[in-house]
Amino acid sequence: MRAWANAFLTVLGLTVWISQAQPAIAQTSDLVSKNAFRVCADPANFPVSSKDGSGYENKLAELIAAKLELPVQYTWFPQATGFIRNTLAAKRCDVVIGYAQGHELVQNTNHYYTSAYSLIVPKNGELAEVDTLNDPALKGRRIGIIAGTPPAAHMARNGLIGQAKPYNLFVDRRVESPAIDMLNDLQSGEIEAAVLWGPLGGPLVKSDYPDFKVVPLVKEELPPRLFYRITMGVRQGEKVWQRQLNSLIRRNQDEINGVLAEAGVPLVNDLGTEVLELSQ
CATH class of the missing domain: 3.40.190.10 (Periplasmic binding protein-like II)
Structure with missing residues (x-):
């Protein structure tokens, strides 16, 4: 549920920022596995995720892993209090497949559905x-x-x-x-x-x-809002990994939509005002 505004930087400030940020990016990138697509997931959250692989987030994980030419590797933990602390933050896995945009516990990719x-x-x-x-x-x-x-x-x-x-x-x-x-x-x-x-x-x-x-419920006019943009969540500071996933989402959006539509996930436009009709 989430977004941050970027300030304009002066040329001098930008130069200093780049010189300081480059080593940090290298360090955080090293935390992401190069041998597997390591997913943090709830083992018993069907139809979203399941240890038997039947959830639609399992299928999305398989899709992204195939594009990366890596096997999927899961860290299972109930998606309740302590989920991020015991999985992503503990560096036992590298991505949460479905996370509402704007939550400060993770760094969000671009959203891939609403x-x-x-x-x-x-x-x-x-x-x-x-x-x-x-x-x-x-x-x-x-x-x-x-x-x-x-x-x-x-x-x-x-x-x-x-x-x-x-x-x-x-x-x-x-x-x-x-x-x-x-x-x-x-x-x-x-x-x-x-x-x-x-x-x-x-x-x-x-x-x-x-x-x-x-x-x-796309016709409710008063707050709180009832629609959310869903992203993938990665560790704070892992900008290289975030950008890589953003690219994968952008290039494979049609296939992602197909998985969601096949599962029966209701999709709405980015403003939450209109239901999208996709072939299933």
């Missing part, structure tokens, strides 16, 4: 035409929401929290799966709609819940 939180409802149900959280049709409905996520603020503003069913945000996916629990509750009728991060909910619906509809 997605949004989404409303998930039965295709043929009474809420099938709803596309915004201020729709009167949602009043009095029991809606599933991951506690503490940005859509909760919109639901509170629209008087939907009182009837909502909350699900845990920070969990170890090896023992608990709030997104799947939420979708199962929607299927059983325990809740009438679900609000989930699109890159999590979209692929789950595509693979296991064909009677549901995923509606990216």
